[in-house]
Amino acid sequence: GQSLEQPSEVTAVEGAIVQINCTYQTSGFYGLSWYQQHDGGAPTFLSYNALDGLEETGRFSSFLSRSDSYGYLLLQELQMKDSASYFCAVGASSGNTGKLIFGQGTTLQVKP
């Protein structure tokens, strides 16, 4: 089957660094995405990795290792507004079509 695993909850303090891991098991993998969702809001796109390595976008970075079926989202200089749920999503094939498969989400709580 196809599945993604990420921690359900992470807590960190303001100004710290936090890493949210994501492991996946899919067929026809073609990219790992990360989305942020604030309570009651819609998911917003954060980053995308198609190849191995680190992608940096401001305070957020995302890493992918295809050989390990593993990726992570790194959030630096945490701010209170970063408190949200973070979803990893994998582009995977199903039959002759492709779609995104989402993880269950990690709730990040940033404390003062």
Next chain:
Amino acid sequence: DGGITQSPKYLFRKEGQNVTLSCEQNLNHDAMYWYRQDPGQGLRLIYYSQIVNDFQKGDIAEGYSVSREKKESFPLTVTSAQKNPTAFYLCASSVGIGETQYFGPGTRLLVL
């Protein structure tokens, strides 16, 4: 501004009633998607469409129906066959299937 709109923001359904959720995008994206999100859970795919006049069932299509008569529009009907429709419904679109998805603001459906 380009984006995805969903209406209404809140929708109430009576027992035995069909209701239709609207989703419109002006991003010129070919692919569109409908997800259901229950409290504290991830996103589950209901239906998706790669191109006009074509759509595929997702993981939880039972009790739902869609149409894709125009590129810009992908309405979702929650039928009376859906016995537990209370959820947050999210529409998304992407340039192509499996690529980065951009979400609308969502519709909360409640059963009276």
